[in-house]
Amino acid sequence: MDIVIKLAQFLLSLSLLIILHELGHFIPAKLFKTRVEKFYLFFDVKYSLLKKKIGETEYGIGWLPLGGYVKISGMIDESMDKEQMALPPQPWEFRSKPAWQRLIIMLGGVTVNFILAFIIYIGMAFVYGDTYVANADMKDGVWIENPVMLKTGFKTGDKLISIDGQKVENFDNDLNMKIIMSKEVLVERNGQQQAIKIPNDFVDQLSKHEKGLLVNIRVPFAIGKVTAESANQNLKPKDLILSLNGEKVTYFDQAKAILNSNKGKTIPAVILRDLKETPLTVKVSNKGTLDVVAGGLGLESLEKLGYYKISTKEYSFAESIPVGLTKGKDQLIGYGKQLKMIFNPETKAYKQVGGFAAIFNIFPNTWSWETFWNITALLSIMLGVMNLLPIPALDGGHVMFLLYEIISGRKPSDKFLENAQMVGFVLLISLLLFANGNDIYKAIVGK
Structure with a gap:
């Protein structure tokens, strides 16, 4: 289907x-x-x-x-x-x-x-408006997992300041493409600003790794499913990990680091279940995991938990016109940059040129x-x-x-x-x- x-x-x-x-x-x-x-x-x-x-x-x-x-x-x-x-x-x-x-x-x-x-x-501006997280509200920076991004110099916790001199106002769906098309990204790290140069063959490097977002919102460690093989049957779906081995866990990336340093051990943990903090112990596998499936939390849930403030802006029909025109102009300029990269042999972006299968795969499996x-x-x-x-x-x-x-x-x-x-x-x-x-x-x- x-x-x-x-x-x-x-x-x-x-x-x-x-x-x-x-x-x-x-x-x-x-x-x-x-x-x-x-x-x-x-x-x-x-x-x-x-x-x-x-x-x-x-x-x-x-x-x-x-x-x-x-x-x-x-x-x-x-x-x-x-x-x-x-x-x-x-x-x-x-x-x-x-x-x-x-x-x-x-x-x-x-x-x-x-x-x-x-x-x-x-x-779309008139019917759907805009839903986003203001970049100013990303107080603990972004989550970087992509190996190419890490190799380029980005780190989890970086706060994005500007892309090619243009200030980053919102964390939205266009942010990843803007980074791919850019030459330099300015970040704030430990209170200091640092410019990160994007290599010419960035697109080619990305193509050699699993697809995924370059930058992610930092999210908490929520339990989505406990596998049958897991030694941690005391965990339940919707549990939220608050601490591991006495260390506070605010974000999933922090939990991964703690688990990785406690492979094969049984450690104390604190979870949030039904809005109550509950202490228990968890068994860390030899791979540094809890053998659970992390649960994806929507923006509304993250807002309720106090992680982010979700901004929603609705537009009248008159207001939608300049918003839509600006969006169209930005996409037109962005596609022009993509073509420029494709025709530049140094970027090796031509390797990513796709045909009908590539277009077909853009569409999601759900309507x-x-x-x-x-x-x-x-x-x-x-x-x-x-x-x-x-x-x-x-x-x-x-x-x-x-x-x-x-x-x-x-x-x-x-x-x-x-x-x-x-x-x-x-x-x-x-x-x-x-x-x-x-x-x-x-x-x-x-x-």
């Missing part, structure tokens, strides 16, 4: 993005009286799952879910319809329209992608509209930016040649555009194979 929910979210998001992107081309084409021969969700190689002709346009759903397209008359595109291009230009064809109209038609898809992302972020819309907005930005790359066969390639025509006053020949389209197509296939090859490689080696 989990895989069905994951697949449903993936296909719904992909379908929505494709249809709206192609509508971005379709609508201005129609406004400029340009004939659109086909409008397809997914590719109809050899045959279609569904199709219906309305007026001069055939609408359909293909069987290959690798994208979608609109076929515009008189345009050199992936269809490579050379027979049509060999005939005299007709008034309803793309090639007969002024360059500025052709430019608007080609920019329509990415424009819709960016507008969609901003609309989603505005809607959450908030998560769905957040991922869809991000994918919309990614689709818009990728389509703007100046590669023939992409919208950006067409835009590049149209701008040349507008500036120089000279239109590239059809033969040149056909050759450029073929080069772009080969390049896109190569990128597609590389990205999905990365997915297969990671699945095989488990990285």
Whole structure:
């Protein structure tokens, strides 16, 4: 059932993005009286799952879910319809329209992608607001477990001050990505500020270890489940460890250190059970554990226990507009930085480029509209930016040649555009194979 929910979210998001992107081309084409021969969700190689002709346009759903397209008359595109291009230009064809109209038609898809992302972020701000822990309330700093973060110089208890000179206001979901994209993080440690440089191959180093958050909120040691093999059957789910071997335990990371130094011993402990402090003894395994499953506490529980103050901010519709626009702008800039890293060989970030499997795995196994819309907005930005790359066969390639025509006053020949389209197509296939090859490689080696 989990895989069905994951697949449903993936296909719904992909379908929505494709249809709206192609509508971005379709609508201005129609406004400029340009004939659109086909409008397809997914590719109809050899045959279609569904199709219906309305007026001069055939609408359909293909069987290959690798994208979608609109076929515009008189345009050199992936269809490579050379027979049509060999005939005299007709008034309803793309090639007969002024360059500025052709430019608007080609920019329509990415424009819709960016507008969609901003609309989603505005809607999410209005419906869900913001829930976060203010960075100022992280009085005991953050929890660092990731070995790459430790190697880079971070330590548990560090207080994050700024990332690339930008002050850290809140502990939120974007914080980890900001660190990955950064060059320098300023932390406070034992009352002293210290700058930590992020290495160029940081992303590559992270890829060689188990996935997980780079920085975590420090949480208490709550018992989620006592295993049948555990020697500590006196512990119960929801117990909270307050002290071990006479040492106060505020956070889980402190408990791990104490247990590790008392392997194989029986030590005194104090727990909080039903809001009462209860002394007992616990047996530490030879691995330095209690053979229990730690329980995850939600932000509300952490607030009730006095660990953090959870801030919730709601927005009116008018207030949601600037909030959503700022969120969209930040995501757009962030994705631009990611692309820059991918094209920089020193970062080795190209190794992490993924294909459809990588996109599929972004979606969770449980249905959450908030998560769905957040991922869809991000994918919309990614689709818009990728389509703007100046590669023939992409919208950006067409835009590049149209701008040349507008500036120089000279239109590239059809033969040149056909050759450029073929080069772009080969390049896109190569990128597609590389990205999905990365997915297969990671699945095989488990990285």
